[in-house]
Structures are given as structure tokens and as C-alpha cells.
Amino acid sequence: MKLTEIIEIFKTKLNASYILNSLERAADFYNESDNESERNDPGEILKNSPYSSPASNFAKSLDAENISRNKEVPLIKLTNVWKLYQMGEVEFAALKGINLEIYEGEFLIILGPSGSGKSTMMNLLGCLDIPSKGTVFLNSKDISKLDESELAIIRGQMIGFIFQSFNLLPTLNTEENVLLPLEFQEEDRQIARRKASYLLEIVGLSEKKKNLPSQLSGGQRQRVAIARSLAVNPPIILADEPTGNLDSKTGDYILDFLDGLNKREGKTIIIVTHDLELVKYATRVVYIRDGEIEKIEKQTRNEPGTEIESNLN
Numbered sequence: 533m534k535l536t537e538i539i540e541i542f543k544t545k546l547n548a549s550y551i552l553n554s555l556e557r558a559a560d561f562y563n564e565s566d567n568e569s570e571r572n573d574p575g576e577i578l579k580n581s582p583y584s585s586p587a588s589n590f591a592k593s594l595d596a597e598n599i600s601r602n603k604e605v606p607l608i609k610l611t612n613v614w615k616l617y618q619m620g621e622v623e624f625a626a627l628k629g630i631n632l633e634i635y636e637g638e639f640l641i642i643l644g645p646s647g648s649g650k651s652t653m654m655n656l657l658g659c660l661d662i663p664s665k666g667t668v669f670l671n672s673k674d675i676s677k678l679d680e681s682e683l684a685i686i687r688g689q690m691i692g693f694i695f696q697s698f699n700l701l702p703t704l705n706t707e708e709n710v711l712l713p714l715e716f717q718e719e720d721r722q723i724a725r726r727k728a729s730y731l732l733e734i735v736g737l738s739e740k741k742k743n744l745p746s747q748l749s750g751g752q753r754q755r756v757a758i759a760r761s762l763a764v765n766p767p768i769i770l771a772d773e774p775t776g777n778l779d780s781k782t783g784d785y786i787l788d789f790l791d792g793l794n795k796r797e798g799k800t801i802i803i804v805t806h807d808l809e810l811v812k813y814a815t816r817v818v819y820i821r822d823g824e825i826e827k828i829e830k831q832t833r834n835e836p837g838t839e840i841e842s843n844l845n
């Protein structure tokens with residue numbers, strides 16, 4: 533099946549919006565290539581950014597443009613949220629009365645063991661599901677009152693997803709996988725290709741743009757997934773065990789990259805994980821067990837090279 537045919541199927545199913553997010557500030561990261569001695573100059577990368585160029589004249593998403601800059605107003609708010617599943621004659625509560633507020637610019641870790649309900653919470657935060665009871669507000673909108681096409685628009689414009697299993701389409705090459713979100717938003721093809729090339733340069737995969745996922749390492753595939761998640765410049769990055777299938781060195785790079793997105797771009801990062809090691813990156817840690825929040829702890833992050841101060845016991 534050709535890329536254009538796949539795109540048309542998704543467009544029909546998701547009813548994607550015609551509106552794009554604009555990227556007001558370019559990512560200020562260094563490029564990590566497979567050979568650590570070969571790094572691109574970040575200044576040179578930024579000069580060629582198709583996002584920051586005034587000539588781009590992108591339309592702005594109302595949702596993304598109107599995100600509250602008031603730190604007192606939560607970007608995401610869960611109020612008495614329950615998620616119930618019917619298993620035969622038995623009703624199972626995956627989430628029980630969850631109350632949580634997430635603010636713009638946070639680096640939030642949702643930490644819990646297998647079966648704790650953290651994946652169910654991720655689906656709600658990502659507008660992939662709606663609650664059985666209670667309310668989930670995203671940018672002051674109650675997602676349970678939106679139809680599927682409206683939810684698809686929000687997902688496409690406001691949330692970048694990074695999955696543990698990468699979820700790259702195996703028949704598409706690296707560049708085509710990164711282009712998918714831009715195709716959904718009906719971006720001009722020439723501009724979209726410039727954006728994809730720019731993002732692949734940032735994550736150090738310029739030389740791999742024609743490779744299929746099967747021709748990439750696990751770390752490279754995860755970097756493709758990150759580039760794809762950034763394609764429309766969403767204000768929220770939602771990651772499900774983003775280092776679960778990676779070696780420790782590559783995992784550290786991925787987390788440092790997300791940390792840079794948070795600190796330098798102000799993006800809201802939400803990571804769902806069972807790995808206690810990841811809490812050092814967080815501004816807050818939400819501990820969840822048996823469908824309930826056990827506790828929420830604030831954490832102070834210092835600059836790289838200094839010790840992390842934490843309230844963890």
C-alpha cells in the first residue's frame with residue numbers, strides 16, 4: 533500500500549483538521565549521531581529551521597495558540613475520574629476517583645507497577661479514551677463532551693505520542709513515518725518535507741531517512757518516534773515507557789532529549805513508567821497503585837552536573 537493511500541484512509545477515519553500548529557521557537561538541541569565524535573552544529577541546524585522561518589506563514593491552531601499561560605490554571609485536569617470495565621458479570625475499576633492537575637511546562641512522571649492503572653490514565657490524558665465517571669479537562673475543554681472527530685483534532689494538534697513499542701509503520705521509511713502527522717494536518721508537501729528533514733537532523737538520523745524501521749536499531753527507531761511526535765509542534769509530549777526497550781546509554785540520551793524539550797522549549801512532558809530511575813528528571817512524581825493515587829511528590833531539578841534534590845523517601 534502506498535503512503536498516499538495510507539494517508540487517505542487515516543484522514544477518512546480521523547477527520548483530521550486543516551489547521552496547523554506553528555513553532556515559535558526552534559529546538560535548541562545538539563545532534564547525537566551514531567558516532568559520538570560527529571556532532572552537528574546546533575546553530576547551523578537552527579538557521580535552516582522551517583518552523584522558525586517568517587516566510588513559512590503557517591496558520592495557527594486555536595487550541596495551541598490559546599493555551600493558558602497562567603501557571604495557576606491547569607493545562608490538564610482530572611476530577612473524580614473513574615474508568616470501569618465490564619468483565620462478564622463483574623465490573624472492574626481500573627481507575628478510582630482520580631484527582632490530578634497538570635500545569636504547562638511540567639515534567640511529570642506517573643509511576644506505578646504493572647496493573648496499577650497508569651496505562652489507563654495515559655489513555656485518558658492522551659484523549660484516546662474518555663472516563664466512565666468524572667471529568668477530564670484539556671485546555672479547559674471537557675473531553676467527554678467531544679465527538680471522535682474533535683478528539684482526533686486535539687490529538688493531532690496538541691499531543692505528541694511516544695510509545696514503548698515505537699509504533700512506526702513498517703512499510704514506510706524513516707522520513708515517511710515522520711511525515712505522517714503533517715499529512716494528517718494537510719501541510720504543504722514541500723514544507724512538510726523540510727520539517728521532516730529538520731527534525732531528523734535534530735535527532736541525528738539525517739542519513740537514515742530512507743531506511744525502513746526494520747533497518748534501524750531500537751534507539752534509532754525511538755528517535756524516529758520522537759521526531760514524529762514533534763512534527764506539528766504539540767505543546768504536550770506523552771510518553772509510555774519511552775526507554776523500556778532501550779539499552780541504558782540510549783535511554784539516557786532519550787530522557788536528556790525530553791528534558792531539553794521541557795527546559796528549553798517549555799513543553800509539558802508526561803511520562804508513564806514503572807522505572808524508579810526516571811524520577812530524577814521530574815518536577816513532580818505521581819505514584820499510582822490499584823487504580824488510585826497514593827501520593828504526589830514535588831521534586832527540584834538542578835542544572836546538569838549537580839545533584840538532584842528530591843522529596844523521595
